[in-house]
Amino acid sequence: MATKQVSISFDDPDVWENNREKVDSLLEQHTGTKDYPSTKSFPPIIFGPSLTDEAINELKQLQGVNVRSPEDD
Numbered sequence: 117m118a119t120k121q122v123s124i125s126f127d128d129p130d131v132w133e134n135n136r137e138k139v140d141s142l143l144e145q146h147t148g149t150k151d152y153p154s155t156k157s158f159p160p161i162i163f164g165p166s167l168t169d170e171a172i173n174e175l176k177q178l179q180g181v182n183v184r185s186p187e188d189d
Contacts (some may be wrong), residue, residue: 119166120185124175125159131180132159138178146171 124139126132139162140150147165154160167175167183175183 117168119168120172120187121164121166122172122183122185124162124165125182125184127180127182129159135178135181139175139181142171142174146174 126135143152143162143165144150146167152162152164154162172183172185175181
């Protein structure tokens with residue numbers, strides 16, 4: 117199954133607080149780990165996961181969670 121390298125950002129700190137466990141769970145479910153580099157900004161931006169379209173769509177279903185790949189530019 118083809119994957120895309122993505123970055124994951126959050127609309128604001130409340131969105132991050134409400135969804136970070138769900139995001140971590142989905143990353144672990146689809147990639148085997150939830151440990152990816154992230155910025156020190158608040159809320160953080162997560163870099164590096166390579167995800168399938170299915171995983172990307174699941175993350176996009178979370179309100180305020182933004183998933184981008186270089187192909188989106």
